[in-house]
Amino acid sequence: MPTVLFDTKNLLTDLIARYRSRVDYLAIRLEESEGSSIILRGDKIETLSEGLSIGGQVRACYKGGWGFASFNQLSTLSDRIEEAVTAARIVGDEETVLAPIPIIQDVRQLPLLGIDPRQISLTDKKALCDRYNQILKGYDPCITTTSVRYGDSTQRVIIATSEGTLIEQSWVDMEMRFSATARNGDLVQTGRETTGSRKAYDDLKNLDEQVCSAAQRAVNALSLPPVKGGTYTVVIDPILTGLFVHEAFGHLSEADMTYENPDLLEVMSMGRQFGSEELQIFDGAAPEGHRGSYFYDDEGTPATTTQLIKDGVLVGRLHSRETAGKLGETATGNARCLNYHYPPIVRMTNTWIEPGKTPVADLLGGIKEGVYARNWLGGMTNGEMFTFSAGEAWMIRDGNIAEPVRDVTLSGNVFKTLGDIEAIGNDFYWDESGGCGKAGQSGLPVGCGGPSLRINNVV
Structure with missing residues (x-):
């Protein structure tokens, strides 16, 4: 994981000191994010990607008016602060009222309890999706459309404010979605399952029962009577x-x-x-x-x-x-x-x-x-x-x-x-x-x- 943003705390402190007198409140949020995305629809691969994103945002408040600017080049940070401050001063015409919170300096990481998805290759993640997709497709001849979605994201964030808060925190999030659509003539029914975790990639590895459940509900519904509307x-x-x-x-x-x-x-x-x-x-x-x-x-x-x-x-x-x-x-x-x-x-x-x-x-x-x-x-x-x-x-x-x-x-x-x-x-x-x-x-x-x-x- 890159650390370019996390060598910049002194820069943030210096920039906030330079601009804090022009506004009532100033906050900078820097973010590093990396993740994988896979979408399979039937026999087609719609998405198969890994990505890295580095950027940030500036929020300034003056007389109740907010200015906001985002960026993905750290070298432009001072320009973005200037933009946010200027916008806040243009629109502000009341009073800045922010509930007080404790001023904190801290570094925290949400712990993983098992395998980090960054340790798993995109090939292996694709193989997991393929296996679940085959379960959906092979469940019953009535199933005409299947979808498997996988996503993971690791985010690391720094928040620095004009009040003195300086926080660094990070986490990992994972999610999978499955759907199967069954058809009998003009009657179409769909079953879906979704699961997610911030604990471990392991939580996504043994979902055969959930995948089958999505397919089963779609197929079973073809032969069921509709509920009679009422209260x-x-x-x-x-x-x-x-x-x-x-x-x-x-x-x-x-x-x-x-x-x-x-x-x-x-x-x-x-x-x-x-x-x-x-x-x-x-x-x-x-x-x-x-x-x-x-x-x-x-x-x-x-x-x-x-x-x-x-x-x-x-x-x-x-x-x-x-x-x-x-x-x-x-x-x-x-x-x-x-x-x-x-x-x-x-x-x-x-x-x-x-x-x-x-x-x-x-x-x-x-x-x-x-x-x-x-x-x-x-x-x-x-x-x-x-x-x-x-x-x-x-x-x-x-x-x-x-x-x-x-x-x-x-x-x-x-x-x-x-x-x-x-x-x-x-x-x-x-x-x-x-x-x-x-x-x-x-x-x-x-x-x-x-x-x-x-x-x-x-x-």
């Missing part, structure tokens, strides 16, 4: 719970969504009751070993764990320093950027619902006619409204799992749905497959978790 009591598994808490509730907890929207800020007012006393929701990068975990965010704020809902009541939200300052709250360490091309914005890290007390088998009890949904196929949110497609589903009849069905799409209003959670299972699962998108920054690693849930009145 049901639904039981969802932990993977769908994780997707729900991230997409439907987590984004609404990002404070830049609220402080710019007075109507949403009123809806998301502290102390409002959204669910039963059993409902506890958290987000945080402090829990170790997950894809959304780190030591410091991209503003140098230490990672935390933030409780968003306590006993069914809204008690917290996710912040950058600016959103926390403007709302008079505490910075939570949720300012993140995908890479040096983008400024940090408020993003989730690992988001989860705490397990409850109900045994999973008891979640079905008393349901005359309902739906049991597992895994995810896709989904979208629009403000407080959500729509998710389940990877597989069964009808519930008289408290028992009955016939499987296809084309199960769940939709509703997140606030009403939180209130309609009737029981929370005592199980729990972390889903490390997340790649979150927001404001053009797609694929940011996150973790999601939760227990099985029983929810009433789901469309």
